[in-house]
Amino acid sequence: MFCREHAAQLRDRYNEITALDAQVVAVGTGNPMYAAAFVADERIPFPVLIDESGDAARAAAVKGGAGAMLKLASPSVLRAGARARKAGHRQHKTGDRPTQLGATFVVRDGSVVYSHVDNDVGDHAPLADVLAALA
């Protein structure tokens, strides 16, 4: 649900992002069947890569582990869940590595110019910050 919320936010601002001569590349856990359904359900216009081995997540140093699950009942996650449900997003069957959290980076000319490593499942990079990094 939370990843769908973030992907939908990027989808909805995709034209603004490409107008800034940038692209979006998403990386998810799970398998090709999950990914294809996700792309179709959410009408994702950008590439969605499948990191079955977790190598990309490790290279990006995204957070995860049991600590992420312990935060599921935290006030910030409960608030984020209410926000996502209000926006129409629903929890689907959980894919692989459910304890892995997300992250958003802006990479330009071989350097990371923006980084937001999620602290819990409801935490995402503010789109305004991402767009500011592209400007």
Add this chain to the structure above:
Amino acid sequence: MDLPALAALELDDAHGATHRFADLLAERTTVLVFLRHFG
């Protein structure tokens, strides 16, 4: 973020096409998003 390690990786997309991060990241400025999972 270990960008050189990431750039060395190749991953398939949801449609079965293989992408090399080094090529993707060289194309243009990239918003690289790690989704938690597809649920």
